[in-house]
Every structure is written in structure tokens, then in C-alpha cells.
Amino acid sequence: MAITLDEIAEQIRACKRCRLHEGRKNAVPGEGLAEKGIMLVGEAPGEKEDEEGRPFVGPAGKQLTKALEKLGINRAKDAFITNVVKCRPPGNREPLDDEVEACLPYLLAQIKAVRPKVIVALGAHSAKALLSAAGRRIEKLSEARGRCYAATIAGVSTTICVTYHPAATLYNPRLRDAFENDLAKFLGRRDEGLLKYL
Amino acid sequence: MAKYVITYTDAKEWSYILDGIAVIVEEAAFSLRQDGLALRALDPSRTAMVDLFIPKEGFEEYPEVESEVKIGVNFKDFRKLLRRLRKGDKISLELEESKLRVKLIGKSTRSITVPLLEVAAEELPTPKVVYTATVKTASDVLDQAMKDADAVADAVKFDVDEEALYIRASSDKGEVEVKLDKGGELVYEFDVKEPASAVFSLEYLVDITSRASRVSDIATIELATAKPISLTFDIPAGGKLTYFVAPRVE
Numbered sequence: 297m298a299i300t301l302d303e304i305a306e307q308i309r310a311c312k313r314c315r316l317h318e319g320r321k322n323a324v325p326g327e328g329l330a331e332k333g334i335m336l337v338g339e340a341p342g343e344k345e346d347e348e349g350r351p352f353v354g355p356a357g358k359q360l361t362k363a364l365e366k367l368g369i370n371r372a373k374d375a376f377i378t379n380v381v382k383c384r385p386p387g388n389r390e391p392l393d394d395e396v397e398a399c400l401p402y403l404l405a406q407i408k409a410v411r412p413k414v415i416v417a418l419g420a421h422s423a424k425a426l427l428s429a430a431g432r433r434i435e436k437l438s439e440a441r442g443r444c445y446a447a448t449i450a451g452v453s454t455t456i457c458v459t460y461h462p463a464a465t466l467y468n469p470r471l472r473d474a475f476e477n478d479l480a481k482f483l484g485r486r487d488e489g490l491l492k493y494l
Numbered sequence: 495m496a497k498y499v500i501t502y503t504d505a506k507e508w509s510y511i512l513d514g515i516a517v518i519v520e521e522a523a524f525s526l527r528q529d530g531l532a533l534r535a536l537d538p539s540r541t542a543m544v545d546l547f548i549p550k551e552g553f554e555e556y557p558e559v560e561s562e563v564k565i566g567v568n569f570k571d572f573r574k575l576l577r578r579l580r581k582g583d584k585i586s587l588e589l590e591e592s593k594l595r596v597k598l599i600g601k602s603t604r605s606i607t608v609p610l611l612e613v614a615a616e617e618l619p620t621p622k623v624v625y626t627a628t629v630k631t632a633s634d635v636l637d638q639a640m641k642d643a644d645a646v647a648d649a650v651k652f653d654v655d656e657e658a659l660y661i662r663a664s665s666d667k668g669e670v671e672v673k674l675d676k677g678g679e680l681v682y683e684f685d686v687k688e689p690a691s692a693v694f695s696l697e698y699l700v701d702i703t704s705r706a707s708r709v710s711d712i713a714t715i716e717l718a719t720a721k722p723i724s725l726t727f728d729i730p731a732g733g734k735l736t737y738f739v740a741p742r743v744e
Contacts, residue, residue, distance in 0.1 A: 490738060494620075
């Protein structure tokens with residue numbers, strides 16, 4: 297039987313696979329019921345996330361929650377939200393390759409448990425990690441941003457879509473528009489588009 | 495696995511057809527059927543579909559196939575292989591085991607072997623829409639109209655009545671209207687059973703018309719109110735490249 301999200305969360309909270317466990321207040325496994333088959337994957341927890349042990353609860357999280365609500369998506373009910381790296385890197389630095397590598401099995405286990413129809417990679421680190429796990433390499437976010445890829449990841453057939461990290465859009469209205477348009481394209485048409493005519 | 499060889503007389507035209515597919519999907523599988531080559535694929539956001547069929551008579555060489563054979567292709571990579579093709583080249587695709595050998599045959603023969611992709615086979619029906627209006631025009635006219643609309647807006651409205659087809663776009667940047675009159679010089683067929691009106695995002699339409707107008711001089715537009723648009727481009731060697739784009743819900 298596949299391991300459950302709660303069991304994975306327990307393992308993450310006890311994890312000492314890399315140096316990031318040393319400085320964390322709380323590990324941040326992820327949350328949400330994913331009733332609409334949506335999974336959102338960011339880079340790593342920030343200060344506020346580390347304090348609360350929950351993903352995307354700081355200013356970038358508010359931005360994400362607002363953008364989802366515009367599309368009628370309730371983050372707690374419709375999606376599962378997590379990060380590639382589950383513990384906060386010190387000083388909000390970017391996660392290192394060995395930290396991503398150590399943490400990736402948890403993300404893959406979560407994908408296996410959630411079996412999402414669509415995974416949205418938020419930002420370059422998430423896009424690189426997810427696409428690479430699906431056998432596709434990218435160098436820069438711009439190669440993939442705004443696009444979706446049919447993929448098999450952790451044995452799950454799904455679609456990986458790539459956009460900016462919401463933190464990048466906080467002070468840039470142009471990026472914010474592109475971010476919201478991307479999410480609308482990826483998530484806003486799941487019940488519309490051509491499917492209802494097929 | 496048996497060996498299958500397909501030869502298409504005009505490699506340039508083949509590359510345009512691939513471009514036309516790449517607008518919608520990065521990877522998809524051709525079906526080598528008894529009656530010809532087919533491909534149907536939906537874009538990942540489920541907004542647009544491409545439907546290609548070239549009958550076996552459209553090829554210089556086409557194999558006997560007992561049951562359908564799939565050829566999974568990454569169109570971006572395939573297109574790169576064709577960058578070096580020259581005018582007058584033929585293209586031959588040789589499928590054997592899990593390899594695809596692409597031969598460009600001209601004054602010399604250049605051969606490149608690529609692995610076949612495992613593309614998840616998704617059996618797709620075409621959209622079920624009862625179209626009430628059909629307008630056949632020059633593909634250039636449609637392409638120019640999309641480019642004009644794209645200059646001012648991100649969506650375009652198609653309105654057709656018994657007298658004309660109107661293609662309109664507007665925003666605070668300006669307004670565009672292209673009118674195609676029934677009986678107009680570049681209107682080859684005009685059959686309107688019922689007026690129709692629908693709005694579409696230009697995101698796909700601009701790229702579709704720009705690529706497909708290189709394959710075909712004639713575009714057939716089919717419309718029904720608030721339903722997906724169908725755009726069909728006849729392929730000179732025989733066959734059709736058809737697109738469906740979902741309407742924008744206002």
C-alpha cells in the first residue's frame with residue numbers, strides 16, 4: 297500500500313538527511329486535500345513558514361492564495377501545496393543541490409500519494425527539480441515558463457506546468473499579471489476548454 | 495518489428511506541417527494507419543486541438559500496415575533536424591525497432607537516426623459541434639486578420655451573418671475590423687445556415703494561422719455560436735490540417 301501524506305509528513309518532521317534540519321524551527325511538509333487534483337510546488341520555506349510549519353503563509357503565500365481564489369480554487373480544499381525542500385535554508389538563501397537531492401524523495405512520495413492531474417512548479421528550482429525527475433532538463437526558467445508538459449513522475453501520469461514563484465511577483469506588476477495569467481491557463485480551464493465538447 | 499518507410503516528396507512542406515503541429519503540442523504520436531498518416535493531439539491547457547490526416551496517396555512511398563503503428567515524436571527536436579534541408583529535398587522516414595531514421599534526399603542523402611519517443615496514447619474524439627456557418631477564404635487573409643487583431647487585443651470575435659463574416663478585436667489600444675463579404679474576391683465558399691458569434695483567445699490563433707498559411711493557401715472556417723472554432727487547411731499533396739480552439743467564456 298502506498299504511504300499516506302500523514303506518514304510522509306511524520307518522516308519529514310523527523311528528517312535529518314541534510315544540514316537544513318539543524319537550523320529549522322519546524323519542517324514544512326505541505327498541506328491541502330487536493331480535491332481538484334492540483335499540486336503546487338514552491339522552492340523552500342521562508343521565515344514565516346518555518347515558524348508555523350505550514351507552506352506559503354508569508355507575503356508570497358498571500359499572493360498565491362489570492363491568485364488561486366480569483367480562479368475559484370480553495371487552496372486548502374482543492375490543492376496540495378508544498379515545496380521542493382521542506383526545511384528553511386538559513387537567511388533565505390537558495391537551496392543547494394545536495395539539499396534538493398536529499399529532500400526530493402519526499403516530494404516524489406507526495407506526488408505518488410496525491411496522484412495530481414496537474415502539478416504547478418513555482419519558480420526555477422521547482423521547475424528544474426520536477427522536470428528533471430520527469431526526464432527533462434532546463435537551464436533557465438524562461439525556457440519553460442508558461443508551458444505545460446505531459447509527464448510521468450513517480451509513476452504518476454500527470455501534467456507539469458511552470459510559472460514564476462509568487463515571491464518574484466510581489467513587487468513587479470508585470471510579472472504578477474503573467475503569473476496570474478499562467479495560473480488561469482493551467483488551472484482555470486480544467487472544466488472548460490475543449491474537454492466538454494469531446 | 496517490421497520496417498516501415500514513408501517518403502514525402504516535399505521536405506520543406508513536411509517541415510511546415512510539423513511547425514503547424516508544434517504550435518499545439520511539443521510531443522505527440524503519428525499513427526501509421528492503413529489509409530494514411532494521422533495525428534490528433536490536445537494542447538496541455540486543453541484549449542486547442544490539432545488533427546492531421548494525410549491519405550497514403552499523398553506520399554510517394556507508404557508502407558502496407560496490418561495494424562496501426564505509433565511514431566512518437568518531439569516536434570522541437572524533429573524541427574531542428576530539418577533545419578538543414580534544401581529546396582527540392584524529399585524526406586523519408588524509416589521506422590525500425592525503436593529508432594526513426596530521417597533521410598533528407600536531394601543532391602546527396604543525409605541520414606539522421608533518432609530514438610522514438612514513448613508518447614502516452616490518448617484516444618481523442620474530435621469536438622462534437624454542429625457548425626452553422628462555413629466560410630472558405632485565402633489563408634493569408636485569415637492570417638493577416640489574426641495579426642491585425644493581435645496588434646490591439648488578446649482576443650478576437652468572429653461574427654457571421656447571411657452577408658458577411660466580421661473578424662473584430664478591440665481594446666484601449668484601438669479597434670480592428672476585417673470584413674469578408676459573401677461573394678467577395680477572396681471568399682471561395684460562404685454557407686451560413688444560421689448567424690454565429692464567438693470569441694477566442696488569440697494565443698493559439700495567431701500561431702496557428704501563421705504556420706498553417708505556409709502549408710496551405712486556403713482556409714476553411716467553421717463557426718457556431720459560443721462553440722469551438724474549426725480551421726481546416728488543405729495540404730497540397732492531399733489531406734488536411736485541422737485545428738479546433740475552444741471559445742473564450744465571456
